[in-house]
Amino acid sequence: xxxxxxxxxxxxxxxxxxxxxxxxxxxxxxxxxxxxxxxxxxxxxxxxxxxxxxxxxxxxxxxxxxxxxxxxxxxxxxxxxxxxxxxxxxxxxxxxxxxxxxxxxxxxxxxxxxxxxxxxxxxxxxxxxxxxxxxxxxxxxxxxxxxxxxxxxxxxxxxxxxxxxxxxxxxxxxxxxxxxxxxxxxxxxxxxxxxxxxxxxxxxxxxxxxxxxxxxxxxxxxxxxxxxxxxxxxxx
Amino acid sequence: xxxxxxxxxxxxxxxxxxxxxxxxxxxxxxxxxxxxxxxxxxxxxxxxxxxxxxxxxxxxxxxxxxxxxxxxxxxxxxxxxxxxxxxxxxxxxxxxxxxxxxxxxxxxxxxxxxxxxxxxxxxxxxxxxxxxxxxxxxxxxxxxxxxxxxxxxxxxxxxxxxxxxxxxxxxxxxxxxxxxxxxxxxxxxxxxxxxxxxxxxxxxxxxxxxxxxxxxxxxxxxxxxxxxxxxxxxxxxxxxxxxxxxxxxxxxxxxxxxxxxxxxxxxxxxxxxxxxxxxxxxxxxxxxxxxxxxxxxxxxxxxxxxxxxxxxxxx
Amino acid sequence: xxxxxxxxxxxxxxxxxxxxxxxxxxxxxxxxxxxxxxxxxxxxxxxxxxxxxxxxxxxxxxxxxxxxxxxxxxxxxxxxxxxxxxxxxxxxxxxxxxxxxxxxxxxxxxxxxxxxxxxxx
Numbered sequence: 001x002x003x004x005x006x007x008x009x010x011x012x013x014x015x016x017x018x019x020x021x022x023x024x025x026x027x028x029x030x031x032x033x034x035x036x037x038x039x040x041x042x043x044x045x046x047x048x049x050x051x052x053x054x055x056x057x058x059x060x061x062x063x064x065x066x067x068x069x070x071x072x073x074x075x076x077x078x079x080x081x082x083x084x085x086x087x088x089x090x091x092x093x094x095x096x097x098x099x100x101x102x103x104x105x106x107x108x109x110x111x112x113x114x115x116x117x118x119x120x121x122x123x124x125x126x127x128x129x130x131x132x133x134x135x136x137x138x139x140x141x142x143x144x145x146x147x148x149x150x151x152x153x154x155x156x157x158x159x160x161x162x163x164x165x166x167x168x169x170x171x172x173x174x175x176x177x178x179x180x181x182x183x184x185x186x187x188x189x190x191x192x193x194x195x196x197x198x199x200x201x202x203x204x205x206x207x208x209x210x211x212x213x214x215x216x217x218x219x220x221x222x223x224x225x226x227x228x229x230x231x232x233x234x235x236x
Numbered sequence: 237x238x239x240x241x242x243x244x245x246x247x248x249x250x251x252x253x254x255x256x257x258x259x260x261x262x263x264x265x266x267x268x269x270x271x272x273x274x275x276x277x278x279x280x281x282x283x284x285x286x287x288x289x290x291x292x293x294x295x296x297x298x299x300x301x302x303x304x305x306x307x308x309x310x311x312x313x314x315x316x317x318x319x320x321x322x323x324x325x326x327x328x329x330x331x332x333x334x335x336x337x338x339x340x341x342x343x344x345x346x347x348x349x350x351x352x353x354x355x356x357x358x359x360x361x362x363x364x365x366x367x368x369x370x371x372x373x374x375x376x377x378x379x380x381x382x383x384x385x386x387x388x389x390x391x392x393x394x395x396x397x398x399x400x401x402x403x404x405x406x407x408x409x410x411x412x413x414x415x416x417x418x419x420x421x422x423x424x425x426x427x428x429x430x431x432x433x434x435x436x437x438x439x440x441x442x443x444x445x446x447x448x449x450x451x452x453x454x455x456x457x458x459x460x461x462x463x464x465x466x467x468x469x470x471x472x473x474x475x476x477x478x479x480x481x482x483x484x485x486x487x488x489x490x491x492x493x494x495x496x497x498x499x500x501x502x503x504x505x506x507x508x509x510x511x512x513x514x515x516x517x518x519x520x521x522x523x524x525x526x527x528x529x530x531x532x533x534x535x536x537x538x539x540x541x542x543x544x545x546x547x548x549x550x551x
Numbered sequence: 552x553x554x555x556x557x558x559x560x561x562x563x564x565x566x567x568x569x570x571x572x573x574x575x576x577x578x579x580x581x582x583x584x585x586x587x588x589x590x591x592x593x594x595x596x597x598x599x600x601x602x603x604x605x606x607x608x609x610x611x612x613x614x615x616x617x618x619x620x621x622x623x624x625x626x627x628x629x630x631x632x633x634x635x636x637x638x639x640x641x642x643x644x645x646x647x648x649x650x651x652x653x654x655x656x657x658x659x660x661x662x663x664x665x666x667x668x669x670x671x672x
Contacts, residue, residue: 003308006338013335014324076325083322086289088339089311234290235322268595405593413586413596431559431594450598451558511555 007090007098008105011077022069022110026117029065030133036061037131056132057141067158074162077102078226079169083235096227099163100219107155114151115144146208153215160222167229176229240265240386240418241286246295247442248281255281257442258295263418263435270433270450271422272514274522278442279422280319283390286420287316299386312341315384317375317392327363332374340382347411348381354403368395376404380411389421401428408432426515436514438521445521457512457520458494461487466505470498478523489520559594563602571611571622572630581619582612 012018036059045052077099085095118134122142126132140146168176195202241263248256256278263269271279284290285297288304288311297303304310323332329352337343352359355373358366363374372395379387393401409432412419423429430436436453438446448456457477460470467486471479475491494509502509512520553562567582576582585603589596603620606612611626650660 003312009338010335013331014326017326080322080324084324084327087316087318087321088336089288089308089314089316090339091306091308091311093306094308234284267597402593406590409593409596410586410590413589428593431553431592431598434595434597450595451560454555454557513555 003091003094004097004101006088007085007095008101010081010085010088010090011098011102012105017073018106019109021073022066022106023113025066025069026062026113029062032061032065033059033133033136034131052130053132057135057137059132059136062133062136062139063154066155070155070158071162073106074103074159075166075169077159078163078166078230082167082170082230082233086235092230092233093227096167096223096230099226100160100223103156103159103163103219106159107152110155111148111152114139115148118142118144118147149212153212153219157215157218157222160219160226164222164225164229167226167233170235171229171233238265239263240267240300241420242296242298243282243286244296244298246282246285246292246297248278248285248290249293254442256285256292256295259439259443260295261437261444261447263420265418266416267434268412268419268421268432270426270429270436270514271420271439272424272426272436272518273439273445277439277522279439280390281442282439283316283388283420283422284318286386287314287318287388289316312339313385315340315379315382315387317379317387317389319391319394321371321375323363325364328361329357329359329363329374332363332378336378336382340378340384342383342415344381344383347383348377351377351381351407354407355400369397369400370395372396373400376407380407383411383415383417385417387417387419389419391422391424393423393425401425405429405432426518427513430514438518440521440524445524446517453514453517454511455493457489457491457517458498459487459489459510459512459516460498460502460507461485461510462502462505462507466502466507469505470501470507474498477520489516560598560601560605563588563592563594563599564605567602567606568611568630571626572634574627576622578622578624578626581615581621584619 037056040052040055045055081099082095086092090098114134118139121127121132121134126135134147135142140150165177165180168180170176172179239262243259243261245258245260246256247254247258259278259282271283273279281290282297285292286299286304288299288307291305299310300313302310304314333345333348333352336348337345352373355370355377357370357373357377363371366374372392376389376392379389379392392404396404405428408419421429421432430450433450435449436446437444446456460467463484464481464486467479467488471488471490477489477491479486479488481487489512499509501507553559567576570576571582582603583591585596585599588594588599592599603612607614607620609629611623611629612620613623615621646660655663
């Protein structure tokens with residue numbers, strides 16, 4: 001347990017990367033959202049009109065920007081931190097567990113930050129100028145009951161997925177992530193082949209919480225994957 | 237006297253390569269072991285296993301009574317200074333010094349700061365931009381300031397200039413004297429470090445070829461030099477580790493002690509006898525080629541013959 | 552500096568003994584600690600201690616608890632006597648052996664020695 005805590009602290013040792021950089025990225029994506037809003041405005045859309053609101057809320061930019069960075073954060077949390085952790089004397093078990101715990105902490109942090117910013121956006125009537133940055137569909141359209149699980153589970157899934165790719169790289173070198181990606185694609189396609197006859201009825205019955213389940217499955221499989229890859233790994 | 241490290245017939249293969257071949261030795265608690273040998277002899281591989289970074293394919297390695305691999309309590313007492321240490325992206329010196337105490341229960345922050353200053357490690361530069369010597373210095377600082385019961389140093393000098401190496405020796409000895417620990421040091425700079433060792437293990441091709449206390453080193457081998465005939469008269473029927481010949485001059489390093497018979501044979505041909513330094517000993521064992529068809533047995537081994545360095549042929 | 556023909560602890564003991572005989576460490580004063588010697592010479596502290604203990608056993612050094620190692624009274628005389636005993640073996644025998652090789656007879660040898668003594672006086 002002690003060992004797990006040390007590994008978590010190791011991940012958190014880069015204070016700037018963990019605490020500030022997600023904020024920078026959020027800021028940058030927000031900037032892009034603002035620019036898109038300006039574009040709408042210039043093209044004639046009136047802030048506050050129905051058309052304005054719905055097209056603003058459809059903006060998925062926030063998602064893509066953050067996913068990219070979080071993926072990178074997840075990969076390097078294992079690929080560059082593991083060799084150092086091993087030298088310091090961490091066990092692979094504790095490091096794998098510590099990585100997952102760190103991912104949970106980071107996800108909670110981001111969910112909290114987004115919640116606060118969304119509340120501010122709603123309270124200021126979309127930043128006093130009607131710009132929709134956090135009140136977008138991909139983030140639950142202003143509903144914290146959706147925003148929090150989306151950001152928390154989404155971040156956690158991306159971080160752990162990045163982590164397992166990082167672990168594949170540590171174990172097998174550059175071949176690892178490639179093989180893993182191919183493997184995942186194959187599994188997904190096979191699943192689709194199985195499911196495709198009944199696809200229509202599945203989509204009809206689709207519930208949002210299924211995504212939550214999917215995220216939980218990704219997180220669990222990734223966490224196990226991280227441990228399985230790291231266990232026999234030797235850093236040369 | 238307790239045994240801190242026990243290597244019991246350790247074998248490690250990587251695919252078809254055999255890095256360790258039934259290597260066995262032990263290290264007494266609180267002593268300094270010099271682990272010497274050629275490149276590729278297996279020094280890094282065995283140190284990596286002792287440090288818990290790797291596991292033997294066969295055999296057993298015990299540190300402080302337990303196997304180190306994935307063993308948190310043993311690992312917390314081991315400090316490993318290795319070559320090519322990679323650090324997380326954008327790390328600076330203070331990142332390393334801040335997190336090290338969480339993995340080293342005996343960490344001394346003042347000592348670490350003092351060492352970092354002594355080695356002149358830049359604190360504002362990112363580690364990935366530092367020179368090789370500076371990287372080595374960081375690893376040494378962590379290795380020594382950890383004050384771990386088992387301190388493993390795998391060629392820690394790489395990139396260090398003479399002044400830094402001297403500082404490293406002084407710092408190591410002083411802290412070791414005040415806070416005893418078991419130290420294993422592998423190095424090619426034998427002359428510079430030989431006075432540090434309590435025990436010396438020379439490895440070659442994955443196994444141990446010599447394991448002695450440092451007081452015994454001068455009893456391990458001797459050199460005879462002179463004309464080729466004079467030298468051959470002495471080497472006849474005796475275990476030879478290596479020979480060098482240039483023109484009509486020859487020298488041979490022989491295993492064993494100089495006794496009256498050896499002296500007599502040397503006098504008869506006008507050959508000179510001289511002691512062998514540790515450096516020369518490591519070189520001699522490194523040149524030694526085993527051969528099952530002829531030659532004289534070294535103690536505990538199959539019959540072997542030395543390699544004549546003039547033309548690489550069996551002599 | 553240090554050679555390869557005898558154990559290091561013996562050589563360090565001899566070194567310290569030479570310094571005592573030469574008066575570098577006066578009687579009843581402290582010699583540097585084993586740690587200081589070790590750091591200064593880049594030598595294993597255990598080796599230094601072994602050498603120091605040799606001198607303690609010979610009665611040339613003694614330990615003052617909590618303070619350090621001190622040169623014993625009479626150490627210089629002890630060393631002088633020991634070296635006198637060795638003098639014949641270390642210097643006279645090689646002299647005679649070399650003289651024999653060069654065919655120098657005993658009277659010529661006497662003369663050479665007397666001449667040198669006069670030159671130095």
